Amino acid sequence: MGRWRAASLLLRDIAITTTPPKSSSLLFKPLTLSRSSSSSSIPTSQFYFFLKSRPLSAIPSRVSIDPNDFESGPAYCAHEQPNEDDETGKIPIKAYFLCTSINLKSMQAEYLSNVIPPSSRSTNYIALRFCDFPSENSRFGVWENPSSWRYMVVFQYGSTVLFNVEEHEVQAYLNLVIRHASGMLREMVKDDYAVKEKPQLVDDMQGGPDYIVLRTLDTDSIRIIGSVLGQSIALDYFVSQVDGMVEEFADINRGMEKTGTFTMHKKKLLQLVGKANSTLADVIVKVGLFERSEIAWRDAKYAKIHEYLREEYEVTQRFGNLDFKLKFVEHNIHFLQEVLQNRKSDLLEWCIIFLLTVENIISLYEIVRDSGAVSG
Structure with a gap:
């Protein structure tokens, strides 16, 4: 041995x-x-x-x-092992309102390889996926999970919602949209949110402070979350526009209180009328604030997410406040239109009085002239 x-x-x-x-x-x-x-x-x-x-x-x-x-x-x-018992980190969501219109057809044609095939008949948005990983928010071993990718949901009315995009990358993704945008705003409207995945969650979703917890984050969930955030950020913009009109009429009313008159021209008033009407039409028609999501209609899981986010962002209540402010603007417009109409009527009356006066003077002159000729 x-x-x-x-x-x-x-x-x-x-x-x-x-x-x-x-x-x-x-x-x-x-x-x-x-x-x-x-x-x-x-x-x-x-x-x-x-x-x-x-x-x-x-x-x-x-x-x-x-x-x-x-x-x-x-x-x-060597650094980190994926643990199925641990929930993944928060995935940041950033919503922007850039402009008043985005050409989805041209954008879809340019980034066709990144477009996610639609799961509904809605044509007012497109969803894009970018395999620009790894992300600091993603864990190793989840390459096939949506949280490992960048997602962007672009809406025709001007909203863009970014998923899993870092702050220093935002402008690069927004530039892709700006190339197809029109009616750019002087200052973008922005909002932040987050979603968290928790596979061991008993329910399909759970609310949290400034974030939502989902059992799984799939592309339909991204569409649902993007649609509500896109509508919410657009509603913020339209509310700010109506607030500006309300403030303008408030200044006019304060001036009338002091002087008893106002100096607004009819052209300016008509511009305000058009702005108020177009704002209400954009909120209802273009943004589709009260349109039922087809994805949520098909699956109760997505319907629950949709309803929760609408309540979380108080979409219905905020539209009610917007509608109330628009009614205030409409009331002031009608009042000022009546004042301008009365001014116009007064001007016409004075013109008639002037013409009658001139006619009487001419008649008196002719009478005096004729009487002088007879006496001579």
Whole structure:
């Protein structure tokens, strides 16, 4: 047994000295993944992997040298292991109202490879997916999960909702939309939200402070969340427009209180009439504030998300406030129109009086002239 043991030790020593020293380079190997963003410079993320191996010992006889341990062993992440029991981090959502109209057809034609096939007959928005990963919010091992991708939902009336996009990447994605936009605003309207995935959630969804928890985040969930946030941010813009009209009429009323008159021209008043009417039409028709989502109609899970978010953002109540302010504007418009009409009537009356006066003077002159000619 002593001779066999000595021979075994000798063979192992020979195997160790003759085996190429490649294990040191494979135990800790960097795998570089570069981002594919074309508009912004994003730092390259590196994930370090090492291969499965047995612990090394100072005694050569106790080391099992097997090249297959290094050639075919499965790799795993050295920094973080995905844990099915842990919920994923918050996925940021950023909603923007950029303009009053976006050409969806031209945008869809340009980014056709990124367009997600529609799941409903709605034509006022498109959803796009960008494989611009890894993201700081995504965990390793979830490449097929929507939270590992960038998503963008673009609406014809001017809203854009970004999912899983970092703050320094926002402008690059918005530039894709601006190229197809018209009626750009001087200042964008912005809102932030978040969604969190929790696979072990009992219900399909659960509300939280400034975020919503979903059992799974799929593309239809992204469409539902994007539609409500897009409507909400558009409603913020239209409310601000109506607030400006209300403030303008408030100034006119305060001036009338002091002077008893006002100096608004009829053209300006007609512009306000058109602005008020177009605002109400845009909210109801273009934004589709009261249109039922077809996705929510088909599945109760999405209907629950849709109703929760509408209540969370108080969409119905805010539209009620908007409608009340528009009625106030409409009342003031009618009042000022009557005043302008009365002014016009007064001017016509004075013109008639002037003409009658001139006619009477001419008649008196003719009478005096004729009487002088008779007496002569």
